[in-house]
Amino acid sequence: MVKKFRFNNPIATYAVVKDIECEKGALSYFTHNNNAFSYTMSDTTAVYGLGEAVRGINKRGWIYEGYCSDDPCHTEDKRSLYGAHNFLIIDDKNAGGDRFGVFFDYPTRITFDIGYTKQNELVVSVDKPNIDIYIIEGDTLRDIVRNFREIIGQSYVAPKWALGFMQSRWSYFTKDDVERIADSYSDADIPLDAIFLDIDYMERYKDFTIHNERFPDFENFVSYMKQKGVRLVPIIDAAVKVESGYDVYEEGVKNNYFCKGDDNKDYIVGVWPGKAVFPDFLNQDVAKWFGDKYKMLTDMGIEGFWNDMNEPAIFYSEKGLEKAFSQVDSYKEMSLDANTYFDCRDSFSKLSNSQFDYNNFYHNYNGKKIKHNDVHNLYGYFMTKSAQESFERNCPDKRILMFSRASYIGAHRYGGIWTGDNHSWWSHILLCLKQMPSLNMCGFVYSGCDMGGFNGNCTRDLLLRWLSLSIFTPLMRNHSACGTKDQECFAFENTSDFKNIVDLRYRLIPYIYSEYMKAVLSDDMYIRPLSFDYENDEIAKAVEDQLMVGESIMIAPVYTQNANGRYVYIPEDMIQLRLNGDSTISESEIKKGHHYIDIPLNEVVFFIKKDHCIPLCDSAKNIESLDYNTIKLYGNGKSYELYDDDGFTKAPDLSKTKTILK
Ligand code: GLC
Numbered sequence: 001m002v003k004k005f006r007f008n009n010p011i012a013t014y015a016v017v018k019d020i021e022c023e024k025g026a027l028s029y030f031t032h033n034n035n036a037f038s039y040t041m042s043d044t045t046a047v048y049g050l051g052e053a054v055r056g057i058n059k060r061g062w063i064y065e066g067y068c069s070d071d072p073c074h075t076e077d078k079r080s081l082y083g084a085h086n087f088l089i090i091d092d093k094n095a096g097g098d099r100f101g102v103f104f105d106y107p108t109r110i111t112f113d114i115g116y117t118k119q120n121e122l123v124v125s126v127d128k129p130n131i132d133i134y135i136i137e138g139d140t141l142r143d144i145v146r147n148f149r150e151i152i153g154q155s156y157v158a159p160k161w162a163l164g165f166m167q168s169r170w171s172y173f174t175k176d177d178v179e180r181i182a183d184s185y186s187d188a189d190i191p192l193d194a195i196f197l198d199i200d201y202m203e204r205y206k207d208f209t210i211h212n213e214r215f216p217d218f219e220n221f222v223s224y225m226k227q228k229g230v231r232l233v234p235i236i237d238a239a240v241k242v243e244s245g246y247d248v249y250e251e252g253v254k255n256n257y258f259c260k261g262d263d264n265k266d267y268i269v270g271v272w273p274g275k276a277v278f279p280d281f282l283n284q285d286v287a288k289w290f291g292d293k294y295k296m297l298t299d300m301g302i303e304g305f306w307n308d309m310n311e312p313a314i315f316y317s318e319k320g321l322e323k324a325f326s327q328v329d330s331y332k333e334m335s336l337d338a339n340t341y342f343d344c345r346d347s348f349s350k351l352s353n354s355q356f357d358y359n360n361f362y363h364n365y366n367g368k369k370i371k372h373n374d375v376h377n378l379y380g381y382f383m384t385k386s387a388q389e390s391f392e393r394n395c396p397d398k399r400i401l402m403f404s405r406a407s408y409i410g411a412h413r414y415g416g417i418w419t420g421d422n423h424s425w426w427s428h429i430l431l432c433l434k435q436m437p438s439l440n441m442c443g444f445v446y447s448g449c450d451m452g453g454f455n456g457n458c459t460r461d462l463l464l465r466w467l468s469l470s471i472f473t474p475l476m477r478n479h480s481a482c483g484t485k486d487q488e489c490f491a492f493e494n495t496s497d498f499k500n501i502v503d504l505r506y507r508l509i510p511y512i513y514s515e516y517m518k519a520v521l522s523d524d525m526y527i528r529p530l531s532f533d534y535e536n537d538e539i540a541k542a543v544e545d546q547l548m549v550g551e552s553i554m555i556a557p558v559y560t561q562n563a564n565g566r567y568v569y570i571p572e573d574m575i576q577l578r579l580n581g582d583s584t585i586s587e588s589e590i591k592k593g594h595h596y597i598d599i600p601l602n603e604v605v606f607f608i609k610k611d612h613c614i615p616l617c618d619s620a621k622n623i624e625s626l627d628y629n630t631i632k633l634y635g636n637g638k639s640y641e642l643y644d645d646d647g648f649t650k651a652p653d654l655s656k657t658k659t660i661l662k
Contacts, residue, residue, distance in 0.1 A: 001137050001147045003028060008130040011375060012366065013107050015410035016134065017153040028135045029090075029100060036125040037104075037133070045092040046541060047114050047122065048141070048529065049101075051085025051409075051442040052419055054078050057434050057529045057544050059088070063116035067109040068377050068406040070313035070353050072421035072455060074431060079111075082311055082420045083407040084377040085442040086110055089144055090122070094536060101136035101144040103152075107375045107408070141532045142525065145441050149523035153413045156388070157520055158446045158474065159399040160647025161231060162304060163513055164193025164623040165502050167488055168233075168450075168479035171200035174214040175221050181488060182230045186621070188495040191506050193622045194304065194401075195225070196479065197234040205273035206241045208248055208293045219300040229622040231303055233401060236294070238310040238383055241273035242266075248293060252279060257286040259361040259372065261319070267361035268318040271309060278312055281382035282365040282375060290383075291390030298394060304401025306418070307387060310380035311406040316351035319360065324348050380406025381414075388414035398648050403475060409442050416446030416475055424453030424484070429466050429559040430545060436473060437532075437547060440525040445516065448475030457485040460492040461561060461601055464501065468604045469557040471505035472549045474516050474526065497602035500583050503619035504604055510615040510631055514643040514657075515550025521654050526550060534571040543569050552612035552635065558599050565598040572610055575635050579604040585616070587634060613637035613662055623647070633662045 004020040005027045030037040041047070047059045054076050055062050062076075066084035074081060086104040093099035104110055106126055113123040134151065138144035149155070167185065172178045178195050185192040203209040210218045222232055240248050240258070252258050253266065258277035261267040266277045280286045294305065316324075324347040331344045358373040365375060372379075384404040391400040402415035411417070419435055422428045432449035439447045451470040452458040458480065470476045480487040489498035505512075519526035528548040534540035546556040546569065556568040576590040581602040590607065599605050608614055618630040624647075633640055643657045 002151055003135045005133045005135070007133070008128075010105065010130045010132050011107055011370070013105055013378060013408065013410060015103075015105050015408065016132075016151050017413075018151040020134070020151065027133060029098060029102070035127065035129050036123050039090065039122040041090070041115065041120045041122055042092050042095060042097055043120070044095040045090060045097060046531070047088055047090055049085070049088040049438055049441050050112065051087070051439050051444060052081050052083040052407075052417065052435055053085075053438065054081065054431065055434070057437060059112075060115045062114060064112045064114065065109055066104070066106070066112070066377065068311040068380055068408070070309070070311045074420075074422055074428065082380070082405045083417060083444075084110075085407070085409055085439070085444075087148060087409060087442050088112070089141060089441065091141060094538065094541075099141070099144070101138070101148050103134040103136065103148060103409070105132040105134065107377045108373055109376070140535060142528070145525055146523045148441075149443055152409055152443055154523065155412045155443045155445045155520045156402070156415050157399055157517070157652060158416060159303065159401055160513055160645075161193050161623045162401040162446070163474055163476070163509060163516065165191055165505060166194040166196065166233070166477040167192060168196030168477055169198065169487070170480070170482045171198035173200050175216070178225070178232070182225065182228055184488065184490045186228070188490045188499060190489055190495065190499045190502050191619060191621050192230055194231040194233050196306065196477070197232055199235055199237065199272055201234055204241065205237070206243065206246055206248070207236055208296050222301040226301060229625070233304040233306060234297060234302060235306050235308050236387070237272060237308050238312045238379070239269060239271040239273070239276035239278055242268060242275040242277060249277070251289070252277065255285070255289070257283070257289060259363060261361050269314045269357065270316040270321070271313060275318070278361070280363050281386050282363040282370075282378060287382060287386035287389070291386040292394065294387055294390055295394045298391070298400065303398065305387065307380070307383050307402070307404040307415070310383045310404060311353070312379050314353055314357050316348075317354075317357045317360070320351045320354055320356060324351055377408040380404055381408040381411035384411050384415045397650065399650065403446065407444065412443030412445075417444050418447065418475060418477065419449040421454045421481070422450050424456040424458040424462060424480070424487075426462065426559055426561050428453055429469055429557065432473070433469055433545060433547060433557065433559070436527045437525065437529045440519070440527050445520050445526050446474045448473035448477060450479040451476065452478050452480060452487045454479055454481050455484070458487040463487065463489065463492065464497060464601050465558050467498070467501045469555070469559075471501060471508065471604070472512070472527070472547075472553070472555055474512070476505060497581070500579065500581065500602060501604055503583060504579050506619040506623070506626060507616040508614075509623060509626055510617050510628060510642060510644070511550060511553070511640075514615075514641075517643050517645075517652060518654065518657075519550075521652060530554070530569070530571060537571050539569055540571045552609050552614050552637075554607040554609070556597075556606070564600065565596060568595055568597050568607075570595060570607065574607040574610060576605060576607055577634055585634065608635035611637045613640045615640050615642060615660060631660065633660065638662055
């Protein structure tokens with residue numbers, strides 16, 4: 001089912017955990033010429049995959065790059081975002097053509113021209129052809145995903161509470177702010193499981209410190225909030241502040257734990273705290289050392305983290321800054337013409353995330369000095385790995401929430417991801433919808449986007465519509481940037497509408513948790529494109545704005561402003577479930593075909609597959625307070641196979657699934 005082809009001498013990525021012998025013959029399906037691997041598509045070939053990327057579920061018609069990029073503007077002209085997920089599925093089986101998956105295991109920049117230069121040509125190119133390529137076959141699209149997921153290892157399992165609704169902002173500055181957020185949710189009777197602490201909880205943006213004036217007696221505060229039913233989730237950034245007397249910095253310097261420049265000195269960059277250095281997560285000793293630092297926070301009762309800025313993001317480097325100043329200096333006395341003016345203007349903005357810097361610092365990887373650029377896509381992955389491995393050592397009995405911004409396939413074993421700095425744009429509801437199934441193919445099952453949008457100002461209607469997608473994604477977090485309009489559910493009028501929809505998430509938890517766990521434990525997809533369930537349906541193959549969620553649900557969220565509903569494609573006779581504005585639920589039959597469905601802002605409509613049932617319980621203030629004795633089944637099936645556990649166990653066991661009869 002899986003064939004491995006090795007070209008030259010690839011750098012190990014540990015993305016694949018299964019031992020597979022290399023094939024001796026020529027690469028299947030592709031022709032190979034120097035640095036490029038080409039495949040000819042027919043007009044009907046669909047191409048799925050690439051995880052976190054812009055554009056469609058079917059990736060045809062654009063050029064993408066696998067190169068972890070800190071880019072806060074996710075427009076369709078971009079080629080890469082924060083993750084590099086180099087797995088594709090090529091499907092033309094219905095027209096008698098090929099169907100296979102392919103994984104390009106390559107830790108630095110790789111380009112996927114999928115019908116961009118020539119409409120029917122798929123060309124994958126790399127700088128240096130040191131690469132492992134895996135061809136994955138299977139009868140169905142889902143089989144291909146399962147066969148791939150089996151070789152890359154089981155996806156990270158989140159604690160159950162992390163499937164609750166979570167609120168974030170850059171930043172809730174003080175403990176009083178945090179408490180006010182929790183109380184406002186409680187006053188509005190909207191469930192809430194966690195509040196996130198962004199960079200300002202730290203002392204001057206130093207990892208593993210607490211700002212003692214803003215968060216005095218942090219440990220007690222963590223436990224006080226937990227008693228209220230809300231967990232706190234702090235951010236950890238990749239770069240460590242340069243500051244004498246700061247223990248993390250000093251220990252790192254003493255032990256040579258930071259990435260070095262050409263001159264063998266610590267490579268100094270600028271990020272949130274000003275001058276900072278990068279821990280060399282690719283070096284196992286460093287990974288262990290940094291990972292163990294999380295213990296300071298887990299010892300205070302923290303049970304979840306988000307790892308950020310680990311592409312790694314660079315505002316500037318000392319070297320780059322020097323060059324920029326001298327360039328601008330040289331322009332001082334000049335009459336700036338078109339070229340020099342733009343050059344002068346951009347001198348500083350070009351400093352961020354520059355290729356110059358990525359080519360100028362080094363790792364100690366498996367005992368060898370390696371230029372950062374050659375292993376660029378492994379950095380965020382290894383940061384997350386270092387944290388999760390430390391949780392195994394230091395909190396062996398508990399699942400700890402972990403999700404990251406940068407990632408590579410392999411990182412899916414150690415944490416989830418969120419899709420980074422999106423915007424409060426209607427088009428970004430749809431972008432999130434399209435990213436979710438592609439991420440599931442690549443193993444990132446615990447994923448979600450900044451609900452409501454990170455950059456820009458969110459409006460009431462946008463948040464309500466966004467909710468009706470996010471209530472189905474495992475990670476459901478409202479997050480926004482500093483300087484933007486308040487975006488918590490209670491910041492808008494008629495909070496009962498928000499309550500109604502967030503309550504639906506909690507009512508659905510018996511289903512969502514069960515389906516999420518089944519997907520993770522059987523290397524399957526929790527969220528899928530319609531074409532993965534209705535392979536022979538040519539209409540379903542073209543649907544880019546509806547999704548399958550778990551075994552039984554199809555969703556079709558509204559993602560345009562001022563719409564009162566939308567057209568939905570029903571691929572077989574189904575049951576339509578409507579959450580009404582008064583929180584009652586109506587069920588009705590709906591026939592295969594196209595339908596216009598009215599969906600007022602305060603309602604949610606979704607669909608249950610024929611002969612399937614889904615469990616809903618009563619809502620509660622948080623996940624731990626849900627009462628499964630209140631479960632009722634909806635749909636026209638006879639029973640549901642429910643998986644449940646304590647939400648923490650490290651040895652989840654699918655054989656404990658119970659049948660509940662209607
Ligand atoms: C980055 C993150 C964002 C966070 C901000 C401040 O932009 O993507 O989520 O709020 O940094 O830490």
